[in-house]
Amino acid sequence: MTRTTPPRPLDVAAVFPELGAHTTTATRLHPRPGAPAVTDSSIGGPLLWPAGEPWPVCDADDHDDPVPLPTPMIPVAQVYRHDAPDFAGPPGTDVLQVLWCPLDHLDEGYNPLVRVFWRRAADVTRVLAEPPSPAEVHEEYVPAPCVVHPERVREYDYIGSLPGDLAARVRERFGSRYQYDLSLAPGWKLGGFANWSLTDPLPMDCEACGAPMTLLFTAASSEGPASWQPVEDAPVTPTGVVIGRGYSLYVFGCPASFEHPVATAMQ
Ligand SMILES: [Zn+2]
Numbered sequence: 229m230t231r232t233t234p235p236r237p238l239d240v241a242a243v244f245p246e247l248g249a250h251t252t253t254a255t256r257l258h259p260r261p262g263a264p265a266v267t268d269s270s271i272g273g274p275l276l277w278p279a280g281e282p283w284p285v286c287d288a289d290d291h292d293d294p295v296p297l298p299t300p301m302i303p304v305a306q307v308y309r310h311d312a313p314d315f316a317g318p319p320g321t322d323v324l325q326v327l328w329c330p331l332d333h334l335d336e337g338y339n340p341l342v343r344v345f346w347r348r349a350a351d352v353t354r355v356l357a358e359p360p361s362p363a364e365v366h367e368e369y370v371p372a373p374c375v376v377h378p379e380r381v382r383e384y385d386y387i388g389s390l391p392g393d394l395a396a397r398v399r400e401r402f403g404s405r406y407q408y409d410l411s412l413a414p415g416w417k418l419g420g421f422a423n424w425s426l427t428d429p430l431p432m433d434c435e436a437c438g439a440p441m442t443l444l445f446t447a448a449s450s451e452g453p454a455s456w457q458p459v460e461d462a463p464v465t466p467t468g469v470v471i472g473r474g475y476s477l478y479v480f481g482c483p484a485s486f487e488h489p490v491a492t493a494m495q
């Protein structure tokens with residue numbers, strides 16, 4: 229079944245054409261509890277992981293509580309290119325895999341440690357049958373297996389990321405509606421913009437090359453305000469994941485190289 233976000237109550241770009249320079253698309257994933265296979269896009273589902281490739285482990289030393297090292301990571305998301313128009317991986321790849329260490333990391337702001345992998349499905353001739361699982365997890369970081377129902381939507385950048393004069397006029401005209409109903413899709417998504425509701429925009433610069441990073445993927449505690457609930461159904465917390473006190477974990481990638489590490493921000 230498809231999932232359909234209702235049209236925005238009004239078109240902000242019709243009121244402020246300058247917003248046309250601050251727009252992009254996002255693919256809302258609309259996870260719903262199910263039984264995804266390795267050949268499916270999923271949240272918390274099994275990954276198309278090659279039998280011969282080591283499973284990612286976390287050997288970080290910044291865990292909130294001491295844990296046995298190394299800790300196997302867990303599948304968070306798998307997105308096939310054909311399911312998501314905003315898939316933006318290296319040429320030739322057609323699967324994005326997101327894993328994380330499901331424990332609090334001090335250096336990550338008490339959040340999971342995220343890694344992403346891009347691969348070509350046809351390269352995986354034999355799938356790892358039984359990935360290792362961690363001995364300890366924070367249950368709130370373990371997504372319930374969900375199938376996804378991708379849908380592309382248009383977004384406009386966070387108000388604090390707009391040029392000052394434009395931001396002032398948008399704020400005067402729309403107030404907080406701009407942030408909550410008119411500009412940024414909540415929930416699990418690929419691409420789009422971050423909603424910097426906690427801190428206002430932080431510089432997200434690549435640790436390897438310094439380039440400003442762009443939003444790759446969002447893991448969310450909820451599917452957001454009522455105006456964004458799809459017309460077909462509206463579970464608010466389909467995956468059971470909780471980030472902080474109900475926030476989102478934004479995963480940023482470097483536009484200069486897919487080899488450079490991702491970075492995260494909780495908002
Ligand atoms: Zn860890």
Ligand SMILES: [Zn+2]
Pocket residue numbers: 434435436437438439482483484485488
């Ligand atoms: Zn970089």
